[in-house]
Amino acid sequence: MKPADLKLMSVDELWALHLEINSALERKIAAEKAELEKRLRKLRSNGASSRTFERKRRPYPQVFPKxxxxxxxxxxxxxxxxxxxxxxxxxxxxxxxxxxxxxxxxxxxxxxxxxxx
Known part of the structure; x- marks a missing residue:
């Protein structure tokens, strides 16, 4: 759709288009969220947890004052x-x-x- 087409549309037509876009976005976001949650469950079932990815700092030698x-x-x-x-x-x-x-x-x-x- 070109911007010129939008200028020719009435307010009611634009509002209907707005509602259609919102519903399409909601569907796609919900599908993507479900896919991400599925991947997260799969990772957790494989034993990966937040503790697995913790890094401990290496011990640094004591620094004496100068x-x-x-x-x-x-x-x-x-x-x-x-x-x-x-x-x-x-x-x-x-x-x-x-x-x-x-x-x-x-x-x-x-x-x-x-x-x-």
Whole structure:
């Protein structure tokens, strides 16, 4: 049907066409929904469930902090992700550089990395 044909139709004819299209859409949607539900039942009967498709995250190693807030030593940052507010504020002041907040390697880490005798 061409758009010019629609312009020639009366309101009653257009409304009848609208109702016919709605009923055709309802039939097709119902048939498609029934087919999808049938496929879902078949998948579930084969043992597939929502638990089958769950993925567990792999374990990540612990990330140790690299930077410490000198004003509040409990506040640390590992250097990953967004910079914490305390660090951003102090860097913006221009008085310190990022390297000034580095946590120095402890003696236990030095021993772990060194060779044993």
């Amino acid at each position: 930077y410490r807030n000198p004003a509040k030593p409990a506040e640390t940052w590992a250097g990953r992700g967004k910079q914490p507010r305390w660090l951003t504020a102090q860097l913006k002041s221009g008085k310190k550089k990022l390297e000034d907040f580095l946590i120095h390697a402890s003696s236990s880490r030095v021993r772990r990395s060194g060779a044993r005798s």
